[in-house]
Amino acid sequence: MLLTPYSFTFSAMASHCEVRVYAPDEAAARGWSDAAIGEVRRIETKYSRYRDDSVTTAINRAAGGNAISVDAETAGLLDFAAELHAQSDGAFDLTSGVLRRAWDFKAGRIPSQATLDQLLPRVGWSKIDWRSPTLRLRDEMEIDFGGIGKEYASDRAAAIIVEMGGRHGLVNLGGDVRVIGPHADGRAWRVAVQDPRGELGTTIAHLNVAHGAMATSGDYERYFVHEGRRYSHLLDPRTGWPVEHWRTVSVVAPLCIAAGACATVAMLSPVENALTFLEQQSVRYLAIDSEGRRHSK
Numbered sequence: 001m002l003l004t005p006y007s008f009t010f011s012a013m014a015s016h017c018e019v020r021v022y023a024p025d026e027a028a029a030r031g032w033s034d035a036a037i038g039e040v041r042r043i044e045t046k047y048s049r050y051r052d053d054s055v056t057t058a059i060n061r062a063a064g065g066n067a068i069s070v071d072a073e074t075a076g077l078l079d080f081a082a083e084l085h086a087q088s089d090g091a092f093d094l095t096s097g098v099l100r101r102a103w104d105f106k107a108g109r110i111p112s113q114a115t116l117d118q119l120l121p122r123v124g125w126s127k128i129d130w131r132s133p134t135l136r137l138r139d140e141m142e143i144d145f146g147g148i149g150k151e152y153a154s155d156r157a158a159a160i161i162v163e164m165g166g167r168h169g170l171v172n173l174g175g176d177v178r179v180i181g182p183h184a185d186g187r188a189w190r191v192a193v194q195d196p197r198g199e200l201g202t203t204i205a206h207l208n209v210a211h212g213a214m215a216t217s218g219d220y221e222r223y224f225v226h227e228g229r230r231y232s233h234l235l236d237p238r239t240g241w242p243v244e245h246w247r248t249v250s251v252v253a254p255l256c257i258a259a260g261a262c263a264t265v266a267m268l269s270p271v272e273n274a275l276t277f278l279e280q281q282s283v284r285y286l287a288i289d290s291e292g293r294r295h296s297k
Contacts, residue, residue: 003184008033015174022168022184036157043153047145064139085125091268096237097144108224116240151260154178178256182210196220196247213256217263218248252284
């Protein structure tokens with residue numbers, strides 16, 4: 001069967017997104033793409049912290065009150081977050097979103113230690129009572145699925161296309177890429193790695209991915225420079241301050257949610273700890289540390 005490449009772009013989760021598929025005709029390609037995009041929008045709607053009707057908002061509203069019951073999909077994400085928290089020695093923490101109230105990366109404002117000290121008691125996965133499927137947050141605590149939501153959506157969108165018959169293509173949600181399968185001729189997809197110190201769109205490498213996923217975490221996504229020091233949006237939930245171990249970490253793994261989690265945990269960890277963690281996960285990676293040194297496998 002002759003397959004033709006098609007590409008569809010859209011915006012979601014504050015990102016430029018794309019679905020690329022090989023299909024027998026445009027109608028099939030558009031049907032697959034529409035279904036995948038619909039799944040991304042469903043997940044965005046369900047877990048957005050900005051919507052009054054989202055699961056995230058309902059959980060956070062109940063903080064300090066009775067435990068609430070969550071559905072199976074949400075329970076799976078919470079279990080995954082709990083596992084990441086344990087594996088990262090607390091560096092990955094779904095409750096750390098409250099720290100954004102202290103940091104204003106648009107204005108380039110550095111918070112006082114006193115401001116952070118007021119927020120830190122509201123951070124900590126260990127303070128949550130999570131006994132699937134019931135969850136209870138302490139008063140004034142909140143969770144934010146932003147650290148895993150986009151990667152999960154990429155996986156789900158790709159799964160929808162496979163269910164509908166697609167075998168070659170990818171879903172790219174702002175750099176979180178889930179590959180459905182190689183090009184129709186068997187070639188792997190070449191996924192670009194952004195230069196963390198270059199202009200937007202400049203690359204330092206390409207990683208070949210025929211199956212699985214690639215995700216990148218970097219200190220260039222949201223940051224400001226004050227008196228020669230770079231302050232990125234990647235905050236250590238234990239201190240409230242930005243981490244400075246890495247410029248960028250890209251990971252290739254079977255699932256996008258796994259690749260993204262590994263990249264984020266590595267970014268939040270000192271160099272030797274991060275490299276040990278990545279080796280233990282048996283994933284491919286390309287990482288640039290704070291001194292510009294390249295590490296890869």
